[in-house]
Amino acid sequence: KDPRKLNTFFGVMVPTILSMFSIVLFLRTFVVGHAGLLQGLLMVIVAYTIISLTILSICAISTNGAIQGGGAYDMISRSLGPEFGGSIGLMFFLAKVFACGEYVLGLVEAILDVFGSDASSLSGRVPVLPQGYWYTVLYSSIVLLLCLLVCLVGAHIYSRTAFVILLVVTVSLLSIFISSVAVKPHDFVITRQGSGNQTLRYNASYTGFSATTLRNNLGGYSLDYSTNTVMSFATVFAIMFTSCTGIMAGANMSELKTPSVSIPKGTIVAVFYTFTVYVLLFLLVSATCDTLLIQDYGFFQRINIWPPFVTIGIYCASLSAAMCAMIGASRILHALALDQLFLPLAPAAITSSSGNPWVAVLYTWGLAQCVVFAGQLNAVASLVTVFYLLAFAAVDLACLALEWASAPNFPTFQLFSWHTCLLGILSCLVMMFVINPVYSSGSIVLLLLLLLFLHYRSPTSSWGYISQALIFHQVRKYLLMLDVRKDHVKFWRPQVLLMVANPRSSCQLILFVNQLKKGGLYVLGHVQLGDLTLPSDPVQQQYNFWLSLVDKLGVKAFVDLTLSPSVRQGTQHLLRITGMKPNMLILGFYDSCTPEDFFLQDTAFCDSSIGQSNEGEYNFGVDLPSLQAHFPPVRHVESPRWLSPEEYVGIISDAIKMNKNVCLGRYFFQLEGEGKDSKVDGSERTIDVWPLNLLQPGSRDYEDVCSLFLLQMACVLNMSSKWRHARMRIFLNVETESSDQGWVVNEETFRELLRKLRIRAAIKIVPWDSVVQHHAQPDREHSAEQPQALSEGFLSAVNSMLVENSSQAAVRFLYLPRPPAHHSQAQQYVAQLEAVTSGLGPTLLIHGVTPVTYTDL
Numbered sequence: 081k082d083p084r085k086l087n088t089f090f091g092v093m094v095p096t097i098l099s100m101f102s103i104v105l106f107l108r109t110f111v112v113g114h115a116g117l118l119q120g121l122l123m124v125i126v127a128y129t130i131i132s133l134t135i136l137s138i139c140a141i142s143t144n145g146a147i148q149g150g151g152a153y154d155m156i157s158r159s160l161g162p163e164f165g166g167s168i169g170l171m172f173f174l175a176k177v178f179a180c181g182e183y184v185l186g187l188v189e190a191i192l193d194v195f196g197s198d199a200s201s202l203s204g205r206v207p208v209l210p211q212g213y214w215y216t217v218l219y220s221s222i223v224l225l226l227c228l229l230v231c232l233v234g235a236h237i238y239s240r241t242a243f244v245i246l247l248v249v250t251v252s253l254l255s256i257f258i259s260s261v262a263v264k265p266h267d268f269v270i271t272r273q274g275s276g277n278q279t280l281r282y283n284a285s286y287t288g289f290s291a292t293t294l295r296n297n298l299g300g301y302s303l304d305y306s307t308n309t310v311m312s313f314a315t316v317f318a319i320m321f322t323s324c325t326g327i328m329a330g331a332n333m334s335e336l337k338t339p340s341v342s343i344p345k346g347t348i349v350a351v352f353y354t355f356t357v358y359v360l361l362f363l364l365v366s367a368t369c370d371t372l373l374i375q376d377y378g379f380f381q382r383i384n385i386w387p388p389f390v391t392i393g394i395y396c397a398s399l400s401a402a403m404c405a406m407i408g409a410s411r412i413l414h415a416l417a418l419d420q421l422f423l424p425l426a427p428a429a430i431t432s433s434s435g436n437p438w439v440a441v442l443y444t445w446g447l448a449q450c451v452v453f454a455g456q457l458n459a460v461a462s463l464v465t466v467f468y469l470l471a472f473a474a475v476d477l478a479c480l481a482l483e484w485a486s487a488p489n490f491p492t493f494q495l496f497s498w499h500t501c502l503l504g505i506l507s508c509l510v511m512m513f514v515i516n517p518v519y520s521s522g523s524i525v526l527l528l529l530l531l532l533f534l535h536y537r538s539p540t541s542s543w544g545y546i547s548q549a550l551i552f553h554q555v556r557k558y559l560l561m562l563d564v565r566k567d568h569v570k571f572w573r574p575q576v577l578l579m580v581a582n583p584r585s586s587c588q589l590i591l592f593v594n595q596l597k598k599g600g601l602y603v604l605g606h607v608q609l610g611d612l613t614l615p616s617d618p619v620q621q622q623y624n625f626w627l628s629l630v631d632k633l634g635v636k637a638f639v640d641l642t643l644s645p646s647v648r649q650g651t652q653h654l655l656r657i658t659g660m661k662p663n664m665l666i667l668g669f670y671d672s673c674t675p676e677d678f679f680l681q682d683t684a685f686c687d688s689s690i691g692q693s694n695e696g697e698y699n700f701g702v703d704l705p706s707l708q709a710h711f712p713p714v715r716h717v718e719s720p721r722w723l724s725p726e727e728y729v730g731i732i733s734d735a736i737k738m739n740k741n742v743c744l745g746r747y748f749f750q751l752e753g754e755g756k757d758s759k760v761d762g763s764e765r766t767i768d769v770w771p772l773n774l775l776q777p778g779s780r781d782y783e784d785v786c787s788l789f790l791l792q793m794a795c796v797l798n799m800s801s802k803w804r805h806a807r808m809r810i811f812l813n814v815e816t817e818s819s820d821q822g823w824v825v826n827e828e829t830f831r832e833l834l835r836k837l838r839i840r841a842a843i844k845i846v847p848w849d850s851v852v853q854h855h856a857q858p859d860r861e862h863s864a865e866q867p868q869a870l871s872e873g874f875l876s877a878v879n880s881m882l883v884e885n886s887s888q889a890a891v892r893f894l895y896l897p898r899p900p901a902h903h904s905q906a907q908q909y910v911a912q913l914e915a916v917t918s919g920l921g922p923t924l925l926i927h928g929v930t931p932v933t934y935t936d937l
Contacts, residue, residue, distance in 0.1 A: 086336050086337065086342075087336075087337060087342065088341070088342040088345050088346040089346070090242075090243060091330065091336045091337075091342055091346065092329075092330030092336070092342050092343060092345070092346025092347060092350065093330070093346045093349055093350045093353075094242050094243055094246050095242060095326075095329035095330060095404060096326055096327060096329045096330045096346065096347055096350035096351070097246060097350045097353060097354060098242060098245060098246055098249070098326070098329070098397065098400050098401060098404060099325075099326025099327075099329040099401060099404055099405075100323055100324060100325075100326040100327070100329075100350065100351070100354045101249060101323070101354065101357075101397055101401075110373050110374065111123060111316055111319070111320045111362070112297055112362050112365050112366045112373055113297070113302075113369075113371075113372075113373025113374040114300075114301050114302060114304070114311045114316050114373075114374065115299070115301065115311075115313065115316045116297060116298045116299030116300055116366075117294070117297050117298050117299075117362060117363070117366040118298055118299060119299060119313065119316075120320075120362050120366075121359065121362060123313075123316065123317050123320050123321075124320070124355070124358050124359060124362065126317070126511075127317070127320065127321050127323075127324045128324065128351065128355050129507070130324075130469075130472070130504070130507045130508060130511060131324045131327050131351065131472070132351065133476065133500050133501075133503055133504030133507060134327065134472040134475055134476055134504050134508070135327055135347055135348065135351060136493070136495055136496045136500045136501075136504070137475050137476045137478070137479035137480075137496065137500070137501055137504060138155070138327065138328070138331055138343065138344075138347065138475060139343060139344035139347065139348070139493045139495070139496065140479050140482075140490070140491035140492075140493040140496040141155045141159065141475070141478065141479055141482070141491075142155075142331060142339055142340055142343040142344060142493075143340045143344065143491060143492035143493045153165060153168070153169030153172055153173070153412045153415055153416065154415060155331070155475055155478055156168045156169065156471075156474050156475060156478045157169060157419070159478035159479075159481060159482055159546050160474075160477070160478050160481060160546050160547075161546060161547055162419065162421055162534060163531055163534040163535050164474070164477075164478075164531065165421075166416065166419070166421035166422070166530065166534045167527050167530030167531045167533075167534060168470070168471060168474040168527070169412060169415070169416050169421075170416065170422065170530060171467055171470060171471060171523065171526065171527060171530070172412060172467070172468075172471040173409050173412040173413050173416065173444075174447075174467055175325075175464060175467030175468045175470075175471060176405050176406075176408050176409035176412060176444075177405075177409050177444055177447045177448050177451060178451050178460055178463055178464040178467065179322070179325065179401075179405045179464050179468075180224075180227070180402050180405035180406045180409060180444070180448040180451070181220075181224075181448045181449075181450075181451025181452050181454070181460060182322065182451070182460045182461060182464055183398050183399075183401040183402035183405060184220045184223045184224055184227070184398075184402050184448070184452055185216070185220055185452060185454070185460065186398050187223055187394070187395065187398035187399060187402065188216055188219045188220050188223060190391070190394045190395065190398065191209070191219065191395070192209060192211055192216070192219070193376075193381075194206065194381070194391060195207065195208050195209045196209050196211045197209060197210050197211050216452075217452055217453060220452035221449060221452065223399070223402070224402075224445060224448055224449055224452065226399075227399070227402050227403045227406050227445070228406070228441065228442075228445040230403055231403065231406050231407055231410065231441045231444075231445075232436070232438055232441055233436075241400075242400065242404075245396045245397070245400045248392060248393060248396045249393050249396060249397050251389065251393070252389050252390055252392065252393025252394075252396075252397075253357065253393070255384055255385060255386065255389040255390065255393075256361070256364070256380055256384065256390065257360075257364065258385065259383055259384045259385045260288075260289070260364050260368055260383075262385050263286070263288075263383050263384070263385060264288070265285070265286055265287050265288040266285070266286055267283065267284070267285045267286075268283070268284045268285065268286070268372065268376075268382060269281055269282070269283060269284075270282045270283075270284055270376055282371065283371070284369075284370060284371045284372040284376065284379075285369075285370045285371070285372065286368060286369055286370075286372060286379075286382070286383045287368060287369070287370060288368055289367050289368055290367065290368070291367075293366070293367055293368060293369070293370055294366055294367045296370065297365075297366040297367075297369075297370075297373070298366075301313075301316075302374055305374075313514075314514050314515050314516065315462070315515075317511075317514070317515060318461050318462040318465045318515040318516065319461045321465045321468075321469075321511075321515070322461050322464055322465055322468075323354075323358070325464070325465070325468040326401075326404075327347060327350075327351065328408070329404060329408065330342070330343055330346050330347050330350070331343055331347070340492070344493055365379075368383070369383070406441065406444050406445065406448065407441075409444040409448075410428075410437055410440040410441040410443070410444045411437070411440070413425060413428045413437075413440040413443055413444060414428055414429065414431070414437035414440040416428070417429035417437075417440065421534060421537075425443070427439050428440040428443055462515055462516040462519055463516075463519050465515055465516075466512050466515060466516055466519040466520050466523050467523060469508045469509075469511055469512045469515075470508070470512065470523050470524070470527065472504070472508050473504070473505045473508035473509055473512075476501045476502075476504035476505045476508065477501070477505055478546070479491075479496070479501045480498055480501035480502060480505065481546045481549075481550060482546065483497075483498045483501065484498065484550060484553070485546055485549035485550050485552075485553055486549075486553065569931050569932060569933070572663075572930075572932045573597075573598060573599060573600035573601075574596065574597050574598060574600040574601075574663070574664050574793070574796065575600050575601035575602075575661065575662045575663045575664060576593055576596070576597050576600065576601065576602050576603065576662060576664045576665075576666055577603045577605050577640075577654055577655060577662035577664070577665050577666070578590065578593050578602070578603070578604055578605065578637075578666045579605045579606070579607070579647075579651055579654075579665070579666070579667050579668075579731075580604055580605065580606050580668075581606070581668070581722060582675075582711060582712060582714060582715070583626075583629055583678075583711055584675075584677050584678055584679050584711050584712075584713070584714050585668075585675030585676060585677065585678065585714045585715070585749070586668060586678075587633060587678035587679075587682065588678065588748045588749050588750075588751050588752075588754060589666075589668060589745045589748040589749075590604065590633060590635060590637075591633060591635060591754035591755060592745070592748055592751060592754050592891075592922070593666055593745075594633075594635040594636065594637065594754075595754065595797060595800040595801070595802055595803060596793065596796065596797050596800070597636075598796040598797075598799060598800060601638070601662065602635070602636060602637040602638065603637060603638045603639070603640050603654075603662060604626065604630070604637050604638070604639050604640070605640050605641070605642075605651070605654040606622075606626070606639075606640075606641045606642075607641075607642055607643075607644050607646075607647045607650030607651065607654075608622070608641060608642070608643050608644075608650075609644070609645065609646070609647070609650075609722070610643055610644075610645075611643065611645060612643065617643065618643065619641045619642065619643050622641055622710070623639060623641065624702050625702055625706075625707060625710040625711070626639040626641065627639055627702075628702040628707050629707065629711075632684050632685065632707070633684075633755075633756065634755070634756025634757075635756075640654055642654055646727065647722060647723055647727060647731070648727045648730050648731050648734065651665070651731050651734070651735075652734055652738075655734075655735060655738055655740060656738070662740065663740060663741060663930060664740060664741040664742070664743065665731075665732075665735040665740050665741070665742050665743070666742075666743040666744075666745060667728075667731065667732070667742070667743070667744050667745070668744075668745055668746075668748075669744050669745060669746035669747075669913075669914075669917075669925075670723065670725060670728045670910050670914075671746070671914050674714075674715070674716065675714045675715060675749065676714070676749050677713070677714045678749070679708060679711075682755070684755075685704070685707075685708065725906045725907045725909075725910045726903045726906040726907070728906070728910065729899045729900070729903070729906035729909055729910065730903065730906070732744075732899045732927075733899050733901075736898065736899070736927065736929055739929055739930065740929070741789060741926070741927065741928045741929055741930060742896065742926070742927045743793075743896075743924050743925065743926045743927075744896060744913070744924070744925040744926075745922075745923070745924055745925075746917050746920070746922075746923045746924075746925070747917075747920060747921050747922050747923055748922050750921055750922055751890070751891065751922040753802065754802060758802065760802045761801070761802065761804060761805045762798075762802055762803040762804055762805045762806035762890075763805040763806070765803060765805075765806040765807070765890035765891075766806060766807045766808075766809060766888060766889045766890055767794055767797060767798060767803065767806050767807070767808045767809070767889065767890065767891055767892075767893070768809050768811065768885070768886040768889040768891075768892045768893070769790060769791060769794045769808065769809065769810045769811065769841070769892075769893045770811050770813075770882070770886075770892070770893065770894050770895060771787040771790050771791055771810065771811075771812075771895060772787070772812070772813050772895060773786075773895045773897055774813070774878050774882075774894065774895060774916065775870060775878070775897050775912065775916070776897065777813075777815075777848075777851070777852045777855050782812070782826070782830055782833075783833065785928055785929065785930070785931055786895060786896075786926070786927055786928045786929070787895065788837075788928070788931070788932065788933045789926065789928020789929075789930070789932050790893050790894075790895060790926050790928065791810070791834075791837065791839060791933070792837075792928075792932045792933055793893065793924075793926060793928075794808060794839075794841075794893050795808075795837075795839045797891070806890065807842065808839075808840070808841040808842070809841060809842045809843075809844055809889075810830075810834075810841045810842070810843050810844065811844045811846050811885060811886075812826075812827060812830065812843060812844070812845050812846065813846050813847075813848045814826075814827075814845055814846070814847055814848070815847070815848065815849050815852055816847045816849060827843065827845065830843065831843060837933050844885070846881065846885060848881055850877065851874070851877040851878055851881050854871060854873040854874035854876075854877045855870070855871070855874045869908065870912055872915070875912060875915040875916055876915065878916050879915060879916050879917070879918055879919070879920075882894075882916070882917075882920055883919060883920060886920065886921075887920075887921070889921070890922065891921075891922045891923070891924065892920060892921070892922070892923045892924070893923075893924050893926060894916075894917070894923060894924070894925045894926070895925075895926065895927075896913075896925035896926050896927035897909075897927070898927065913925060
């Protein structure tokens with residue numbers, strides 16, 4: 081059976097009207113007595129203007145999708161995300177709890193007005209109940225217990241009787257209007273207990289319709305007998321505004337047949353009806369009652385043709401409002417518990433067999449019981465009003481965010497615009513501080529603390545994040561403003577595309593490049609071999625796994641996957657079309673080493689941590705076991721290679737032709753301390769830079785583009801968080817035995833260059849005469865594009881020199897020679913690189929093709 085069966089009248093209008101009338105209707109028309117008719121009408125207009133702006137937002141959001149249980153919390157959380165939704169939801173729950181306590185105190189006040197021992201001896205008063213602070217708390221607790229019992233049985237009892245209660249309240253209202261004509265003018269003597277044992281007597285009168293009485297009630301503030309303080313615009317407005325906080329009662333109903341139709345129509349009609357009733361009542365009492373408005377808040381009973389009419393109306397209205405507030409609060413708390421935003425609230429998700437959240441009801445009852453210790457209705461009113469205004473402002477903010485994000489098909493409701501939202505937010509915030517600056521400041525501080533708490537917890541959800549839509553909206557705008565023609569070398573940043581075949585064996589390199597990017601763009605690229613002859617694109621299903629990997633590793637990277645017949649073609653695709661174009665390609669090294677499985681070493685990927693994540697946390701369909709199962713085991717020695725040496729070198733050549741810088745990373749599985757939980761700051765680390773092309777001893781140019789790029793990348797790494805205290809050493813290779821002693825001058829020139837580039841490093845002079853002698857004399861027939869073969873002795877000597885000088889370094893930066901033009905020399909090129917870097921440890925071979933250094937301001 082479909083649980084959605086309530087129509088507009090019973091599902092929205094009846095609960096909204098009852099919530100907006102409540103106890104305030106009968107006991108709080110004293111607004112005219114304290115503020116006067118003119119200011120009283122102004123307060124009503126201001127209050128209804130504020131809630132009308134919010135109602136437009138409620139209507140707009142309710143037409144954007146089905147509203148579930150939780151009302152404002154559901155609207156805000158599903159629009160603004162879990163952080164904002166959770167914090168405002170908790171505060172809206174507290175507002176409902178305080179409102180429940182307020183309505184109970186109002187009911188007790190009305191009961192004591194008839195049955196209290198201090199009640200005057202007028203007809204209809206039965207002074208049998210003792211009065212005092214603790215007696216008020218006792219009576220309030222008994223009423224709360226009654227509300228608890230009804231709510232524990234189920235909200236269906238309340239919903240079935242709501243219409244009957246509305247009829248009773250309507251009859252009471254009619255009796256008031258009839259009494260203004262039927263009852264003759266007469267005087268009253270009201271007695272109050274003063275300080276000590278002093279009894280105070282006040283003369284009050286009911287004059288009937290009188291122009292004089294109307295003039296006397298146009299303005300003025302006086303002493304409030306219940307709190308013994310002089311009233312002001314702020315205090316009177318706070319109490320009056322509590323009658324306007326029931327606009328969410330219809331939105332809280334999750335059993336509506338058509339919420340998108342019922343909520344706007346029912347709420348607007350209910351608000352218009354209550355506004356009309358309040359204006360008529362204000363006009364009525366200001367024209368018929370004198371000091372009676374100030375000295376007796378229950379004066380409607382004194383001037384009624386049959387006082388029990390009003391008494392019954394007061395009791396029914398206040399009791400129904402208290403139960404409605406308790407039910408509404410428990411539903412909000414239940415929704416919060418189901419979303420698992422606050423762990424202490426988790427038990428509130430428990431429901432009975434019929435679906436009644438009885439634990440949430442108990443939570444609500446316990447907190448409402450704490451509220452009644454205030455003992456006075458007026459003492460609680462300001463806090464309730466401030467919390468409600470903050471919740472209303474959040475609803476307006478949610479709607480404004482949806483509008484600014486240009487959400488498709490929003491809004492269906494035509495009477496809404498972003499101007500009404502903005503005006504609603506501002507009016508709510510202004511009225512908060514007008515009512516009570518201390519409570520307002522405290523509530524905003526509480527909101528910010530809850531926001532920070534939830535942001536730190538970083539809950540994920542499937543609701544959709546308005547922040548993502550707003551970010552996209554802004555990023556698109558700023559991307560369009562970017563002009564590549566205005567790029568300047570002094571603002572250059574690495575924009576890295578790291579090609580990853582299998583992250584199981586590449587995690588350390590992924591973590592290292594995250595440090596190397598220095599605030600630049602970082603993209604993890606992967607090529608899936610195949611074509612689109614398959615029934616569906618196999619790449620699309622992989623994105624969530626790769627994004628979960630990025631989350632696990634804690635790197636700030638994008639993910640871009642492509643489908644291609646070859647890795648070389650796929651890499652070309654990614655270099656050309658990936659977002660903001662990468663300016664650097666990084667590849668793992670091509671060798672025959674058997675890779676290690678990083679997933680078996682890192683605790684974040686081990687089986688022992690499977691149960692440590694929050695149960696029920698929305699993880700976008702990727703839990704740890706499925707993440708481990710998605711990526712294939714690492715390659716064995718016998719396993720076929722994805723790439724041939726020719727294709728690997730071809731990828732390097734393609735990138736250089738496309739004016740991209742290239743880096744090759746080797747032995748990075750040996751690098752430790754790059755993880756997100758590592759506290760390494762680099763104080764024990766050394767970065768070694770060899771800016772000379774070691775495979776061309778004749779080249780002595782330390783200032784070519786590639787050498788300067790090498791130095792800049794080492795400097796960029798040295799500025800990152802885990803390398804900021806590392807020592808940087810730059811090795812200059814010199815031939816000391818040659819007749820040309822210009823290397824001494826070159827060293828000084830190089831030191832001056834480093835000073836201009838603001839690179840702090842130690843310079844080490846490395847004589848390499850013994851290495852150069854193994855190098856054959858260059859053959860003029862060979863060009864730079866087709867380098868001659870290097871002897872094994874020379875390669876071994878270069879490797880020995882590197883091992884001797886850089887064996888203790890954490891990472892080494894080496895000059896990567898330009899790859900050969902002809903694919904037949906690819907295998908020889910890879911073999912030379914492998915021989916030079918053999919046994920070195922983490923090494924980055926770099927070939928730079930773009931200028932990245934600038935010495936001017």
